[in-house]
Amino acid sequence: MTAKAARRARRLAIDGGGRAHPALWIPSPNHDARPPGTTLSLIVVHGISLPPGSFGGDGIVELFTNRLDAAAHPYYATIADLRVSAHFCIRRAGGLIQFVGCQDRAWHAGVSSWGGRGGCNDFSIGVELEGADDIPYTATQYRRLASLAKALARRYPGLAELAGHADVAPGRKTDPGPAFDWGRLSGLLGAGGPAVRAGGSSRV
Numbered sequence: 663m664t665a666k667a668a669r670r671a672r673r674l675a676i677d678g679g680g681r682a683h684p685a686l687w688i689p690s691p692n693h694d695a696r697p698p699g700t701t702l703s704l705i706v707v708h709g710i711s712l713p714p715g716s717f718g719g720d721g722i723v724e725l726f727t728n729r730l731d732a733a734a735h736p737y738y739a740t741i742a743d744l745r746v747s748a749h750f751c752i753r754r755a756g757g758l759i760q761f762v763g764c765q766d767r768a769w770h771a772g773v774s775s776w777g778g779r780g781g782c783n784d785f786s787i788g789v790e791l792e793g794a795d796d797i798p799y800t801a802t803q804y805r806r807l808a809s810l811a812k813a814l815a816r817r818y819p820g821l822a823e824l825a826g827h828a829d830v831a832p833g834r835k836t837d838p839g840p841a842f843d844w845g846r847l848s849g850l851l852g853a854g855g856p857a858v859r860a861g862g863s864s865r866v
């Protein structure tokens with residue numbers, strides 16, 4: 663195998679069933695079917711850490727699999743009853759977890775709209791970055807997000823845009839926050855892939 667072929671073999675890919683490889687598959691029950699005939703068009707970028715500002719624990723996985731212990735932290739008591747998910751989470755060191763198959767509707771955006779269309783969960787892929795609004799995201803996270811976005815766009819050619827949760831739910835959500843450098847992501851995506859359409863409203 664040539665070096666180029668080896669790189670291609672290792673390259674992140676989305677299979678025909680909507681599963682990413684390589685990724686850790688931890689299925690979340692918090693999903694349902696997309697409306698029939700939906701074309702995926704948007705990647706929504708989020709930031710999350712549980713407890714807020716604390717990295718490396720099991721809180722995100724527990725939240726998305728309805729196993730968060732409300733007694734484990736005061737903040738957990740306020741969110742333990744939520745039924746939420748995202749398709750993907752990228753941890754600080756770049757580890758990729760998938761919770762919901764891409765063809766299904768994950769519950770990440772909530773009340774939202776983009777390009778005049780409400781209900782962004784219907785037509786988007788949700789990607790959580792383990793992070794916080796005001797703490798720089800890691801170089802590995804940017805690289806992994808860019809390669810995931812490109813892999814998604816190869817599988818779903820309509821998937822042309824990326825925006826933040828703050829952009830689709832302005833005034834209600836702030837993530838991924840001012841710490842997220844959209845220009846850096848745009849540079850990694852390059853031309854011909856999905857395009858960044860975000861970065862303003864997270865600062866207002």
Ligand SMILES: [Zn+2]
Nearest residue numbers: 708709827837
């Ligand atoms: Zn979010």
